[in-house]
Amino acid sequence: QVQLVESGGGLVQPGGSLRLSCVASGRILDINAMGWYRQGPGKQRELVATISTGEITNYADSVKGRFTISRDNAKNAIYLQMNSLKPEDTAVYYCVASSQPSTAVGGQLQWEFDYWGLGTQVTVSS
Secondary structure: OEEEEEEOOEEEOOOOOEEEEEEEEEOHHHOOEEEEEEEOOOOOOEEEEEEEOOOOEEEOOOOOOOEEEEEEHHHOEEEEEEOOOOHHHOEEEEEEEEOOOOEEEOOEEEOOOOEEOOOEEEEEOO
16 A cells, blocks of 8 residues: 655645645555646546656646656655646645556556545635
């Protein structure tokens, strides 16, 4: 089993920045990729960004150029740096991890994420 704990959410004004953190524990060596999902009020869940053990990253079109995902293997952690935040970024952000092999879809690696954190709320409002 893998446990994921997120932190760093909060209230920020439009145009501001936040940095989310996620620390993994348990069977760390089983993890092939990690990432962030979000679900806003009345919206479907959206995959925001992923990072593989080889540090290949993918982003949703809605956050490209504004969000950056990174990892620190020594701390078993990933981060999501969110800049130029918009009200539509308001959501609960979930850290996810996959112990499954990747599949290539449209030239991009994808994973089925079988571990989820409890989520952290991000609210972008003036």
